[in-house]
Amino acid sequence: xxxxxxxxxLLGLEGLSADExxxxxxxxxxxxxxSQRPIKKVPTLRGQTVVLFxxxxxxxxxxxxxxxxxxxxADIVNIQTNASSLTKGETLKDTAKNIEAMKxxxxxxxxxxxxxxxxxxxxxxxxxxNAGDGSHEHPTQGLLDMFTIKEHKKKIAGLNVSIIGDIAHxxxxxxNIWGLTKLGAKVTVCGPATLMPPEIEKLGVKVxxxxxxxIEGADVINMLRIQLERQGQSLFPSIREYAMKFGLDAxxxxxxxxxxxxxxxxxxxxxxxxxxxVADGPYSVILEQVTNGIAVRMAVLYLVSGVxxxxx
Amino acid sequence: xxxxxxxxxxxxxxxxxxxxxxxxxxxDKIAQVGKNIKANGAKTIDCKGKLVFPGLIDxxxxxxxxxxxxxxxxxxxxxxxxxxxxxxxxxMANTSPVIDNKGVVExxxxxxxxxxxxxxxxxxxxxxxxxxxxxxEIGQMAEAGAKALSDDGKPVMNAEILxxxxxxxxxxxxxxxxxCEDTNLSKxxxxxxxxxxxxxxxxxxxxxxxxxMVMRDIELAELxxxxxxIAHVSAKESVEAVREAKKxxxxxxxxxxxxxxxxxxEAVFGFNTKAKVNPPLxxxxxxxxxKKGLSDGTIDAISTDHAPHSIEEKDVEFDFAANxxxxxxxxxxxxxxxxxxxxxxDWSGLIKKISANPAGILDLKGKGSLAEGxxxxxxxxxxxxxxxxxxxxxxxxxxxxxxxGRKMGGTVLVTIVGGKIKYExxxxx
Ligand SMILES: [Zn+2]
Ligand SMILES: [Zn+2]
Numbered sequence: 151x152x153x154x155x156x157x158x159x160l161l162g163l164e165g166l167s168a169d170e171x172x173x174x175x176x177x178x179x180x181x182x183x184x185s186q187r188p189i190k191k192v193p194t195l196r197g198q199t200v201v202l203f204x205x206x207x208x209x210x211x212x213x214x215x216x217x218x219x220x221x222x223x224a225d226i227v228n229i230q231t232n233a234s235s236l237t238k239g240e241t242l243k244d245t246a247k248n249i250e251a252m253k254x255x256x257x258x259x260x261x262x263x264x265x266x267x268x269x270x271x272x273x274x275x276x277x278x279x280n281a282g283d284g285s286h287e288h289p290t291q292g293l294l295d296m297f298t299i300k301e302h303k304k305k306i307a308g309l310n311v312s313i314i315g316d317i318a319h320x321x322x323x324x325x326n327i328w329g330l331t332k333l334g335a336k337v338t339v340c341g342p343a344t345l346m347p348p349e350i351e352k353l354g355v356k357v358x359x360x361x362x363x364x365i366e367g368a369d370v371i372n373m374l375r376i377q378l379e380r381q382g383q384s385l386f387p388s389i390r391e392y393a394m395k396f397g398l399d400a401x402x403x404x405x406x407x408x409x410x411x412x413x414x415x416x417x418x419x420x421x422x423x424x425x426x427x428v429a430d431g432p433y434s435v436i437l438e439q440v441t442n443g444i445a446v447r448m449a450v451l452y453l454v455s456g457v458x459x460x461x462x
Numbered sequence: 463x464x465x466x467x468x469x470x471x472x473x474x475x476x477x478x479x480x481x482x483x484x485x486x487x488x489x490d491k492i493a494q495v496g497k498n499i500k501a502n503g504a505k506t507i508d509c510k511g512k513l514v515f516p517g518l519i520d521x522x523x524x525x526x527x528x529x530x531x532x533x534x535x536x537x538x539x540x541x542x543x544x545x546x547x548x549x550x551x552x553x554m555a556n557t558s559p560v561i562d563n564k565g566v567v568e569x570x571x572x573x574x575x576x577x578x579x580x581x582x583x584x585x586x587x588x589x590x591x592x593x594x595x596x597x598x599e600i601g602q603m604a605e606a607g608a609k610a611l612s613d614d615g616k617p618v619m620n621a622e623i624l625x626x627x628x629x630x631x632x633x634x635x636x637x638x639x640x641x642c643e644d645t646n647l648s649k650x651x652x653x654x655x656x657x658x659x660x661x662x663x664x665x666x667x668x669x670x671x672x673x674x675m676v677m678r679d680i681e682l683a684e685l686x687x688x689x690x691x692i693a694h695v696s697a698k699e700s701v702e703a704v705r706e707a708k709k710x711x712x713x714x715x716x717x718x719x720x721x722x723x724x725x726x727x728e729a730v731f732g733f734n735t736k737a738k739v740n741p742p743l744x745x746x747x748x749x750x751x752x753k754k755g756l757s758d759g760t761i762d763a764i765s766t767d768h769a770p771h772s773i774e775e776k777d778v779e780f781d782f783a784a785n786x787x788x789x790x791x792x793x794x795x796x797x798x799x800x801x802x803x804x805x806x807x808d809w810s811g812l813i814k815k816i817s818a819n820p821a822g823i824l825d826l827k828g829k830g831s832l833a834e835g836x837x838x839x840x841x842x843x844x845x846x847x848x849x850x851x852x853x854x855x856x857x858x859x860x861x862x863x864x865x866x867g868r869k870m871g872g873t874v875l876v877t878i879v880g881g882k883i884k885y886e887x888x889x890x891x
Contacts, residue, residue, distance in 0.1 A: 242778060242779060264663040264664050264781065265733030265780045269733065283663070347659070348666065350660055353660075353661070
């Protein structure tokens with residue numbers, strides 16, 4: 151591929167070109183092969199230090215990044231904290247400067263505030279990889295979703311992809327929208343009006359409140375996790391009503407195409423946004439997403455680390 | 463020593479003057495305004511080609527004293543004011559302690575006079591501790607010299623309490639300045655609600671959170687017959703509501719701030735916390751409506767809502783950053799480029815909003831005019847001078863402004879307060 155990777159950081163998919171996204175997906179292909187070897191380790195990041203800087207608990211994303219970095223022989227440091235403890239004195243930048251002083255190479259950051267990774271990228275020299283910031287972006291999730299789609303459908307352009315659930319608070323939705331539309335997919339977003347952010351259609355997506363409309367004709371359905379505490383914020387009346395109106399169950403699957411892919415970024419609220427029979431059913435690629443997450447994250451680590459050696 | 467300002471273009475809407483004149487100052491009063499005034503022995507300031515205004519009045523500033531002297535003090539805030547051509551300011555009550563009793567009002571006057579640079583008037587809180595629950599001792603604070611009542615920084619969410627405050631304030635002729643924000647609608651919001659908040663994944667603040675309170679407060683003003691002043695109007699529908707209220711002859715005045723006619727929500731791109739302010743920067747449409755409101759007289763005043771914040775409060779995650787920006791040093795230049803050059807207002811119209819009208823709303827006797835016998839507060843402005851906002855040259859103790867690097871049109875040459883030159887050609891007295 152002609153395009154060269156030039157970016158120090160991966161903050162989101164908004165700032166990437168279609169070619170750059172393509173490069174990550176292609177690179178991930180080679181790394182996926184490594185994950186299938188009996189000895190899953192390459193020396194690509196030997197001698198480099200990767201910090202997992204997590205301000206929000208997240209077992210899945212952290213584990214996936216950690217495995218990705220380990221399989222590339224990086225040294226790994228885990229820092230778990232929460233945003234509120236920081237605001238009492240030391241600022242995010244102070245903490246980041248301290249980490250920088252320890253001469254680390256890559257900081258993988260998860261934070262509850264949108265834009266926090268950008269703040270970090272502007273103030274310290276290590277590469278910053280956004281592992282999810284507020285409701286803003288979760289680029290590696292968007293990438294692994296696209297990688298999974300491409301594996302099955304052999305393409306992204308022209309596909310109908312429906313994203314269903316809490317669009318307003320979802321960084322997964324935003325990264326998917328940016329990435330998929332750049333690669334030429336037709337994206338529909340669906341959810342209750344209270345969880346639909348204003349003017350989202352300006353991102354080039356179709357908006358519907360009718361889940362049947364979102365299911366019909368979709369090549370891919372990506373079900374988002376609903377945060378149960380939103381119920382208390384008058385964003386929907388009850389979990390039961392949410393499940394009835396926006397949950398994906400066998401009944402609603404009747405409207406789906408015969409070769410539809412069902413995705414979910416996890417962790418699943420079984421019986422809320424998706425029933426177990428659909429989540430574990432024949433169309434589901436949810437566990438493949440988890441496997442692919444490691445390959446995609448290895449690819450991102452490889453590219454931002456600027457390592458020039460070829461994969462062995 | 464007497465001072466004579468020679469040959470400047472004098473703009474004094476309060477006396478319908480908009481022509482080349484001399485201004486003679488004797489002691490702390492304006493002695494004479496006219497052509498070819500002879501003044502032997504007076505210090506002469508050549509104002510040829512320059513504009514001469516009654517000293518500007520900013521009816522909405524946060525000076526952070528007492529409580530946050532690390533962010534601003536009366537001294538640093540006054541220097542910023544002088545550099546911006548302001549000779550009088552109304553400082554808001556959300557200090558620590560809150561200006562919610564006579565003692566703090568007296569403290570403000572005592573400290574202001576010790577500082578001795580500009581006229582600093584206190585606004586007093588509507589409710590004790592700005593908690594929105596119990597009325598302050600309004601009568602005592604009025605006697606001590608409070609010029610307005612405001613819980614600014616917060617709205618009075620309970621309409622019954624605001625109603626009683628308006629009624630009670632009537633006895634003392636004090637305006638109630640309302641920070642219009644329905645805090646249920648704006649809760650956790652970080653910027654204007656719209657496409658950009660959607661893109662950035664930031665919680666939006668809908669215009670309705672301002673507008674519903676503007677409308678509520680207008681009805682309460684009508685109910686009580688009291689003087690209501692709406693602070694920092696930012697939304698199109700708020701301008702429209704005030705316009706309608708004025709048609710209905712309700713006693714309501716309002717202000718906007720330079721950032722609402724200069725910047726839009728696009729300034730937030732890149733999670734720029736310096737552009738985080740409350741109410742938030744709005745859309746292009748709102749900006750146009752604010753300009754229209756200024757030109758048709760719906761908006762009475764331009765104030766800065768000067769809100770200094772320390773680096774620690776701004777250089778953090780956008781959600782956690784404090785709201786507000788400093789404004790005293792930039793207001794007149796921005797008004798020059800965005801309003802006068804853009805033909806939204808002529809000089810006379812602008813000076814009304816940034817001097818004469820605030821004096822009227824706050825009932826500041828002898829201020830806002832260059833008529834003979836007025837207080838000798840004068841600003842001399844060179845509209846043609848150009849400069850670039852440089853963080854190192856900001857007088858305010860805090861540097862939180864999104865304008866750093868911006869080219870500004872027009873600069874203040876001389877600021878005179880009470881007949882004394884306090885600022886001249888970049889130097890303080
Ligand atoms: Zn306010
Ligand atoms: Zn204010």
